[in-house]
Amino acid sequence: MPGTKKQYAIAAAAGGAAAVFAIFVALAQTNAIAVPYFTPVALQVDGLKEKYAAGENASFAVTANGYGSNCHSLEVEATHNDNGERASYYNKEDDCRFMTITHGKYNFTQSFDYGSKVMGKAGMYTVDIKFKDLVDNKEARVTKTFEVK
Incomplete structure (x- = not known):
């Protein structure tokens, strides 16, 4: 029919x-x-070079782009690739229970400075960066590598 x-x-x-x-x-x-x-949320890493001299300082910033809530977490871990040893660790997680939740464009940047404790040992390093919006459950992850000679 x-x-x-x-x-x-x-x-x-x-x-x-x-x-x-x-x-x-x-x-x-x-x-x-x-x-x-x-x-979606996207992470931008500015200032992290691919190669450093031993003992040189490394400075970089992580910026979250996108839209979501003002309650989030950021975890940044640097590990030495040769032995898997943690070279540095940063973790900050907001407690959403005690804040007024708003939504809009992310206004989030966190800066990091790695000195001789991280940069004093030659080898390859991996920096794993994880960002999560704790209200909207949006996540982003970036992995970067650099070498210390």
């Missing part, structure tokens, strides 16, 4: 709406447009 013109029009409209919604979500995921619910 062939469909009526009305059924074909409804099916075409539904298909068109689905296509437009898919494009909308794809643009939000690439941060081409700002849509808080569909925009």
